[in-house]
Amino acid sequence: MRSGELVRVAGAVVDVAVPAGQVGPDRRGAAGAGVVGARATGPLAGVAGARAARVGGAGVGGAGVGVPGVSMAGFRSRGVAAIDMQVIPYPAVTLFIDFGAALLVDDGRGERRHGGGVVLGMEPGRIRGCGRDIEVLQVRLSPATARAVLGGLGDGGAEARRADWAEGVARARRADRAEGGARAGAAAGVGAGAGVEGGVGVVALEEFWGRDAGRVRERLRAAGSWEERFAVMEAVLAGRYEAARSLDPEVSYVWERMVASGGRVRVDGLADAVGWSRKRLWSRFRAQVGLTPKRAATLIRFDSVAHRLAAGEAPARVAADHGFTDQSHLCRDVMAFTGLTPTALATAPWLAVDDVAWPAAG
Secondary structure: OEEEEEEEEOOEEEEEEEOOOOOOOOOOOOOOOOOOOOOOOOHHHHHHHHHHOOOOOOOOOOOOOOOOOEEEEEEEEEOOOOEEEEOOOOOOEEEEEEEEEEEEEEOOOOEEEEEEEEEEOOOOOOEEEEEOOOEEEEEEEOHHHHHHHOOOOOOOOHHHHOOOHHHHHHHHHHHHHHHHHHHHHHHOOOOOOOOOOOOOOEEEOHHHHOOHHHHHHHHHHHOOOHHHHHHHHHHHHHHHHHHOOOOOHHHHHHHHHHHHOOOOOOHHHHHHHHOOOHHHHHHHHHHHHOOOHHHHHHHHHHHHHHHHHHOOOOHHHHHHHOOOOOHHHHHHHHHHHHOOOHHHHHOOHHHHHHHHHOOOOO
16 A cells, blocks of 8 residues: 555645545546556457456556456545645545545535545536545445445345435436536536436435445444555455445446546447447447547546646647647636636646646556
């Protein structure tokens, strides 16, 4: 485990701990770039491989963590400065387990949630993380792994009582539209509903794990070190992953190819590769991942764009490298996901810890 690495975030100093050997995704953005966890080398090999073993790692990394498609990091703030920073969308489902006094604020829906365990979807809307004494375990899950571990295996009959992950995404998406998601998008300078499609906002972990969520949090709180916390969470996720269903192998393959291409891939070509019609792929992918294939590809490309801007690269160069028609096209995409300009995104505090917590491969 790497620990004790200090990063200055939004005026505060944050101590970051990471499991030993953890490597994040390759964000080079070019078609064919290597991706941690991506094993497919062709249509038949990719789908056959997914049938033989669940694929969960593409786009998330997770070397150093035994469950595929999982990355973890621990954060503890130091000093007296409070943190207030916008969450930047990322192509993974995120779990936050709080042991301090963190606060998640949903500006679009006017909701505030203190501590505990929460789940954020890949497009959470306008969410801010705030607090002074923050101690948080953050877990990123690929879509395949999220579907498996969040499907509901809690106290007797929980799986039958609760909606599975895809149904939860669809329900939250409808609520996001009805309860102000569209207004938040418009207020941020984008079209009604833009930037929130497919998002699940902030959902309590109890919605997926029932009373088990509280038990897991207490086990994590009682652990004596970040290393022990990582081990506890890995064991919890491993048990749920092995006992639950995952994505269709065709959906897993399509996700992997999207990540491997940096989001620059034709959906129709992927449908042909797995032997499905475009309509069937659209339907199955959206039901299981929570986003349409096109939106997922756009989010994956955005992630690469965000980190290259944060690394100091010029927007015009980033736009050209990622297949945008021009720089204004890139600006519209960035605005739709975050409500920020490329210049503001480049200095977003949320991205300040990524080189330490989620080191890129390649």
